[in-house]
Amino acid sequence: MKKFLILAVLLLVLPAIASAAMRLDVRLTSCRDLLCVNASDFFLPGEGAYIDYNSSIKGISYWAQITFPDGTKQQLQFPNRITSNTTGNYTVEMNVWKDGYDELTVTKVVQFVDALPQEQAQNPLVLDWTWILIPLAGVLTALVVWRVYTHRKKPEPVSEAKVRKKTGKNR
Numbered sequence: 001m002k003k004f005l006i007l008a009v010l011l012l013v014l015p016a017i018a019s020a021a022m023r024l025d026v027r028l029t030s031c032r033d034l035l036c037v038n039a040s041d042f043f044l045p046g047e048g049a050y051i052d053y054n055s056s057i058k059g060i061s062y063w064a065q066i067t068f069p070d071g072t073k074q075q076l077q078f079p080n081r082i083t084s085n086t087t088g089n090y091t092v093e094m095n096v097w098k099d100g101y102d103e104l105t106v107t108k109v110v111q112f113v114d115a116l117p118q119e120q121a122q123n124p125l126v127l128d129w130t131w132i133l134i135p136l137a138g139v140l141t142a143l144v145v146w147r148v149y150t151h152r153k154k155p156e157p158v159s160e161a162k163v164r165k166k167t168g169k170n171r
Contacts, residue, residue, distance in 0.1 A: 024101045026055045028108035052079040064094040084112045
């Protein structure tokens with residue numbers, strides 16, 4: 001009886017779960033360069049702000065617009081570059097959809113300011129440890145192999161006297 005009850009519940013619940021739309025994963029980015037090596041939300045007047053989106057889901061459709069500081073709106077395609085000679089906030093809004101997924105609206109504010117916030121003004125050096133650790137691992141491996149092979153206990157040469165002593169046979 002319990003098996004039939006579980007089967008009935010599964011038959012009622014599974015179609016509801018299967019028909020439920022999944023959530024889209026989309027993020028708007030603003031960067032100082034087209035390849036987005038230096039992400040930022042703050043830019044100086046005259047500087048370019050590259051706007052794009054990232055998504056782990058392929059084949060999405062979208063409609064985007066930008067709202068300028070004066071309130072005017074314009075349709076936007078990605079990637080795009082914003083430049084401004086004045087300070088103010090630029091709001092990027094993106095509606096995203098795909099069959100089988102819930103529709104999503106994503107918003108990002110890009111600010112053109114007179115002075116960058118302190119943490120962005122210093123632009124700290126980013127160190128990629130991979131370029132240090134890979135050669136270091138190679139050197140350490142070579143040292144270990146060298147140590148093992150050069151310090152193995154070498155067999156002593158066996159003299160005839162030692163053989164006679166061990167076997168107890170004298171000629």
